[in-house]
Amino acid sequence: MLGHRVTENYDVVIVGGGIVGAACAAELSGARLRILVIDAGRVGCGTTGASMGHIVVMDDSEALLNLTAFSRELWLRLAKDSASACEYLPCGTLWVAADAEEMDVVYQKAKNYEEHDIAVEVLDHKSLYQYEPNLAQGLAGGLRVVGDCVIYPPNCAALLLQGIEVRENCNVCQISDNLVSLENGSEIRAEFIVNAAGAAAPKLTAELPVEPRKGHLVITARYPGFCQHQIVELGYLKSVQKMEKESVAFNIQPRPSGQYLIGSSREFAGWDDSINRNLVNRMLTRACDYMPALKEMFAIRTWFGYRPAPMLSCPPPRLASGDAGAGESKNGGDKLPIIGNWPKVKGLYIAAGHEGLGITTSLGTARLLAAEILGQPPPIDPAPYRPSRLFRENK
Amino acid sequence: MMKKITVKVNDKSVVVPEGVTVAAAVYMAGETAFRKSVSGQLRSPVCGMGICYECRVQIDNQPHQLACRQLCREGMEIRTL
Numbered sequence: 001m002l003g004h005r006v007t008e009n010y011d012v013v014i015v016g017g018g019i020v021g022a023a024c025a026a027e028l029s030g031a032r033l034r035i036l037v038i039d040a041g042r043v044g045c046g047t048t049g050a051s052m053g054h055i056v057v058m059d060d061s062e063a064l065l066n067l068t069a070f071s072r073e074l075w076l077r078l079a080k081d082s083a084s085a086c087e088y089l090p091c092g093t094l095w096v097a098a099d100a101e102e103m104d105v106v107y108q109k110a111k112n113y114e115e116h117d118i119a120v121e122v123l124d125h126k127s128l129y130q131y132e133p134n135l136a137q138g139l140a141g142g143l144r145v146v147g148d149c150v151i152y153p154p155n156c157a158a159l160l161l162q163g164i165e166v167r168e169n170c171n172v173c174q175i176s177d178n179l180v181s182l183e184n185g186s187e188i189r190a191e192f193i194v195n196a197a198g199a200a201a202p203k204l205t206a207e208l209p210v211e212p213r214k215g216h217l218v219i220t221a222r223y224p225g226f227c228q229h230q231i232v233e234l235g236y237l238k239s240v241q242k243m244e245k246e247s248v249a250f251n252i253q254p255r256p257s258g259q260y261l262i263g264s265s266r267e268f269a270g271w272d273d274s275i276n277r278n279l280v281n282r283m284l285t286r287a288c289d290y291m292p293a294l295k296e297m298f299a300i301r302t303w304f305g306y307r308p309a310p311m312l313s314c315p316p317p318r319l320a321s322g323d324a325g326a327g328e329s330k331n332g333g334d335k336l337p338i339i340g341n342w343p344k345v346k347g348l349y350i351a352a353g354h355e356g357l358g359i360t361t362s363l364g365t366a367r368l369l370a371a372e373i374l375g376q377p378p379p380i381d382p383a384p385y386r387p388s389r390l391f392r393e394n395k
Numbered sequence: 396m397m398k399k400i401t402v403k404v405n406d407k408s409v410v411v412p413e414g415v416t417v418a419a420a421v422y423m424a425g426e427t428a429f430r431k432s433v434s435g436q437l438r439s440p441v442c443g444m445g446i447c448y449e450c451r452v453q454i455d456n457q458p459h460q461l462a463c464r465q466l467c468r469e470g471m472e473i474r475t476l
Contacts, residue, residue, distance in 0.1 A: 221451070221459045222433070257433050298459045300448070 006186035013190040017043030021196035022160040023366035044157030050305025063384035071364030087152035094229035177346035199308040201352040212306035224258035310353030339385040418462035
């Protein structure tokens with residue numbers, strides 16, 4: 001631009017300092033590589049900073065179960081060493097079944113989790129209220145996933161980035177063969193480039209089928225002891241899988257401070273940066289349906305973030321539970337993140353499309369990606385997440 | 396002559412003129428700290444008009460009530476911190 005282009009050299013440049021980029025950097029840092037993490041804003045302050053930090057094993061598909069279970073194991077290891085830095089809370093997840101039909105889903109899920117050695121407890125009507133007396137009357141029961149937990153994502157991103165070179169407020173405008181071009185006109189050569197830019201990843205890798213899926217959260221004042229688990233309605237799964245323009249589902253999370261995070265909303269609204277009051281209203285009404293005493297509580301802040309939703313057009317795999325697979329819209333895809341080498345650009349690797357599970361799956365993603373970059377055996381089967389699946393149909 | 400009413404602040408009875416706010420009653424009881432922040436700092440009212448939320452106390456077992464925005468009622472039980 002000014003006639004003196006700077007060219008720097010690194011072994012690895014990671015674009016995006018959210019939880020996924022941070023985890024990839026941490027995973028590669030033991031390999032004596034010169035690593036640089038670049039963030040358009042500040043690290044951990046995008047989707048990572050707006051998220052709940054629920055570490056959860058999901059059984060929507062075999063591949064999602066493998067990735068989330070493997071990732072949860074890695075989180076428990078990390079939290080064991082740095083519990084207070086992570087604000088680790090081993091609260092478990094309680095999936096609430098509203099009626100007999102949803103109880104059938106509970107039994108199916110319990111079987112599926114148990115087959116994969118994930119500890120669960122099926123709760124009948126009575127034991128549900130023993131665990132969570134503030135739930136609304138008349139619910140059928142639930143499923144308690146014992147080992148799920150909660151962490152504080154921005155702190156964890158910072159922890160993972162300790163000792164790693166980071167460049168903040170730095171805009172990348174292009175990724176090409178072994179080259180990262182910055183908005184200020186300078187360039188960085190790298191043997192490996194990782195696009196971990198979250199919902200913004202397609203701005204740098206045009207064919208990536210990722211779109212922002214906006215979600216709101218509300219946090220309450222402190223009411224210690226109101227609930228013990230991260231409680232989610234089973235209808236949440238439908239809310240995720242249906243590709244409706246707007247949907248809400250009850251989801252509440254206890255924080256170590258005695259505050260509660262209340263979600264959740266899902267919305268395809270592009271990069272719209274205003275609070276959708278109508279949707280927040282629906283979300284809170286839903287929450288009050290499940291926990292009526294919430295009506296008396298103070299909400300002290302509302303915000304939103306952009307989940308990087310994968311919009312794959314390949315057919316969804318067999319679902320482990322529920323029936324959402326059959327009537328899937330053409331954009332339904334397999335709902336899995338996109339992890340691995342991008343064949344169209346030399347040296348480029350993708351870690352994107354984690355939607356609402358990026359905090360959980362970040363650590364597993366980083367292991368998979370590091371194994372591929374370093375030529376090591378993969379920790380779990382990487383095939384279901386590979387970018388190459390996006391091109392299969394066009395052959 | 397202004398009518399007087401009795402409220403309790405942290406179990407201590409205080410006689411206050413009718414029409415005063417809960418915040419005023421807390422000060423009349425000799426308390427200056429209304430609540431504790433997440434990190435344990437002591438806090439007291441800043442704005443006096445329901446914006447800053449620093450005046451929150453427990454009133455009749457209801458947590459997080461705004462002391463600046465409520466008037467005292469006979470027999471009210473107020474708890475700080």
